[in-house]
Structures are given as C-alpha cells and as structure tokens.
Amino acid sequence: MARIDLNLAHSYKPQPRGDEDYALLPLQLTFEDGGAYALLGPSGCGKTTLLNIMSGLLAPSQGTVQFDGRDVTHASPQARNIAQVFQFPVIYDTMTVAQNLAFPLKNRGVDATQIRARVGQIAEMLEMSHQLDQRAAGLSADEKQKISLGRGLVRPDVAAVLFDEPLTVIDPHLKWKLRRKLKQIHHELKLTLIYVTHDQVEALTFADQVVVMTRGRVVQMGTPEALFERPAHAFVGHFIGSPGMNFIDVQVAQGRVRLGAIDLGAAGADLAGGKARLGIRPEHLALAPPGAPGVVPATVQRVQDVGTHQLITCVIGAGTTGGEPVAMKVRQPEGAPLPAEGSAVGLALMGAGTRLYVNEELVA
Numbered sequence: 168m169a170r171i172d173l174n175l176a177h178s179y180k181p182q183p184r185g186d187e188d189y190a191l192l193p194l195q196l197t198f199e200d201g202g203a204y205a206l207l208g209p210s211g212c213g214k215t216t217l218l219n220i221m222s223g224l225l226a227p228s229q230g231t232v233q234f235d236g237r238d239v240t241h242a243s244p245q246a247r248n249i250a251q252v253f254q255f256p257v258i259y260d261t262m263t264v265a266q267n268l269a270f271p272l273k274n275r276g277v278d279a280t281q282i283r284a285r286v287g288q289i290a291e292m293l294e295m296s297h298q299l300d301q302r303a304a305g306l307s308a309d310e311k312q313k314i315s316l317g318r319g320l321v322r323p324d325v326a327a328v329l330f331d332e333p334l335t336v337i338d339p340h341l342k343w344k345l346r347r348k349l350k351q352i353h354h355e356l357k358l359t360l361i362y363v364t365h366d367q368v369e370a371l372t373f374a375d376q377v378v379v380m381t382r383g384r385v386v387q388m389g390t391p392e393a394l395f396e397r398p399a400h401a402f403v404g405h406f407i408g409s410p411g412m413n414f415i416d417v418q419v420a421q422g423r424v425r426l427g428a429i430d431l432g433a434a435g436a437d438l439a440g441g442k443a444r445l446g447i448r449p450e451h452l453a454l455a456p457p458g459a460p461g462v463v464p465a466t467v468q469r470v471q472d473v474g475t476h477q478l479i480t481c482v483i484g485a486g487t488t489g490g491e492p493v494a495m496k497v498r499q500p501e502g503a504p505l506p507a508e509g510s511a512v513g514l515a516l517m518g519a520g521t522r523l524y525v526n527e528e529l530v531a
C-alpha cells in the first residue's frame with residue numbers, strides 16, 4: 168500500500184488556452200495509506216481522468232504523481248502495482264470462481280498455500296464460498312461483478328485498489344448490501360481504496376473521505392459529515408443532500424446580513440460589504456412565527472410526505488427578496504405540526520447550520 172500525492176493538471180488538448188480546455192484544473196490531493204476514498208461528481212467532471220492518471224493509464228499534461236514520495240508520473244499500471252475494478256466484469260468465463268480469484272496472485276508467483284488461504288478469505292467476505300468451484304460462465308451479471316471485486320481485492324500487496332463505478336451492473340437491492348460490504352472489507356483488509364461514483368449515497372456510505380469534483384475542479388475533500396455540515400463550496404451544498412442546500416442572495420453591510428429591508432443578523436465573520444449567498448440545508452431551516460425579529464415572511468407552496476419526514480416548500484416573495492421569488496425547502500420531522508398549503512409562515516434563515524458564501528466559496 169502507498170500514500171498517493173497528486174500535484175497536477177490535465178488537458179486532452181495539446182495547447183490549452185482557458186480553464187474550459189482542462190479536464191482537470193490544477194489540483195493538489197493526498198490519499199493516505201490505507202484510507203477509503205470516493206471521487207464524487209456529475210458526469211464529465213473529470214473523475215475517470217483523475218483515476219486513469221492515478222492508475223497510470225494516462226500521464227497528466229502537467230505536474231506529478233507520487234507513490235510514497237517516489238515519482239511515478241510516467242510509470243505503467245504494472246509498475247505502480249495498482250488493482251482496478253471497472254463498471255463491467257473483467258473475468259475469465261471458462262475458469263471457476265476460485266481460479267478467477269486466484270489469477271492475480273498466481274501471476275505474481277504467490278505460493279499455492281497462500282493463494283488458497285487468501286482466495287478463501289476473499290470468497291467468504293463476498294459470500295461466494297459456496298460457489299468457488301462453479302464456472303464463471305454460468306453465473307449472473309451480479310455474481311460476475313462480485314468476482315471482479317474479489318479479483319481487485321485479492322492481492323494484499325497492491326499500492327491501491329481503484330474502483331470505477333463498480334456497482335453499475337448490480338441489482339439495486341444487492342447494491343445496497345455490497346456498498347456496506349465493501350466498507351466492512353476495507354476495515355478488515357486495510358487496503359487503500361479509491362472509489363469513483365456520481366452517486367452521493369454510494370460515496371457517502373463507502374468512504375471516510377470524499378473528494379467532490381465539478382467541471383474539472385476539486386471543490387472539497389472531507390468526511391461525509393464535513394460535506395454535509397460545512398460545504399466549502401456552494402456546489403457541494405447543492406450536490407450533497409436530498410434535497411440539497413437552499414440558497415438565497417443577500418447583502419452584507421457593516422457585519423450584518425440583510426435580505427432587502429430585513430436585518431437577518433450578524434454575518435459571523437469580518438467581511439467586506441457586498442453581495443453574498445446564504446446556504447441553509449432543509450434539515451437546518453426552521454419555521455418561525457412571522458413578524459419576529461430577523462424572521463422572513465414566506466408562503467407555503469407545498470407540503471410533501473416523504474416517508475420518514477415532511478418536506479415543506481416555502482416561497483419568499485419578490486417584495487422581500489428585492490428580485491425574483493425564492494423557494495426554500497424545510498424538513499420537518501415526522502409528527503411535527505404542518506402548516507397548510509397557501510398559509511403565511513416565517514423562516515428563521517440565520518440558524519446554527521447557516522453558511523455564508525461569497526463567489527461560491529464558504530466564508531462563514
């Protein structure tokens with residue numbers, strides 16, 4: 168296993184001009200030895216490019232990749248000693264499950280007793296012990312992908328195991344189970360695992376640290392809790408959560424936050440005056456009596472029962488915002504009193520979970 172340090176940028180164009188020509192803008196990231204990481208972001212944000220640079224399938228157009236302080240920027244995947252698991256099964260149909268799992272070890276000349284022990288251990292973790300002697304050809308797509316996962320995890324000496332959307336072909340019910348399983352396996356095997364996905368649930372369940380990317384930029388690397396509680400960039404607030412963070416444009420003047428004529432409260436940081444955005448998660452936004460100090464009037468547009476909780480959509484009118492009306496979602500626990508649709512309510516925008524953004528970056 169290895170600590171991986173990246174300090175690089177990548178453009179697929181020979182002569183990049185602006186930021187838009189870069190698949191990866193300049194970034195600096197460290198993956199610690201033995202950690203469980205996810206690269207999370209929408210399609211096209213650069214996840215696969217970053218993964219391919221780590222594995223050695225692609226050399227960055229600028230900068231370096233280091234494994235344990237050693238420059239491997241131009242080393243092949245074999246020389247880096249990386250295992251990779253792709254979206255679709257990469258296995259030998261004519262071999263048995265056991266032979267498939269043993270293959271990466273056999274290739275490296277590991278002795279037969281050790282191979283048997285490790286294959287047994289991995290098969291047990293993936294609940295495939297009873298299938299060891301079955302030919303892969305007869306198995307379902309789910310089971311074949313489980314073998315691929317096993318082949319990725321079987322070598323104890325790899326620098327890291329890279330997963331590129333590995334649960335795509337897996338049936339939704341089994342997906343949920345495998346996500347948890349992979350986390351458990353990480354605790355037991357202590358391998359460095361890096362998992363690429365566009366699915367926040369997958370990333371947040373699996374990883375201790377999640378790298379959030381958008382348009383070639385790494386906007387935050389943090390624990391699932393940090394991404395939820397203190398999104399460093401407005402994109403993280405919007406992308407993580409279901410639904411994501413509410414945002415509303417405000418003005419900052421003399422240390423106070425104002426929405427049109429309403430003084431919402433202290434900014435909580437020494438900020439230059441000007442435009443800013445408040446970010447408040449539905450979980451942190453509270454209904455309050457209209458007319459109380461710092462409380463913003465709103466109208467209830469919709470009340471939805473989402474099973475474990477209620478989601479109330481409130482609209483702050485154009486007369487208050489000084490611009491367009493803004494919809495804000497409030498999450499109420501099951502059993503909490505619910506306002507009627509169309510009724511007037513108040514929103515306490517400045518709570519403990521409220522964040523302030525300037526140019527999309529967290530400032531308070």
Ligand SMILES: Nc1ncnc2c1ncn2[C@@H]1O[C@H](COP(=O)(O)OP(=O)(O)OP(=O)(O)O)[C@@H](O)[C@H]1O
Nearest residue numbers: 179189190208209210211212213214215216217365
């Ligand atoms: N071989 C290539 N040549 C030129 N441009 C590429 C190449 N591969 C990717 N790109 C571009 O680089 C950007 C990042 O793509 P990348 O595949 O890394 O994103 P991604 O986050 O993995 O997306 P997806 O989840 O859809 O695979 C995109 O704009 C894509 O069009």
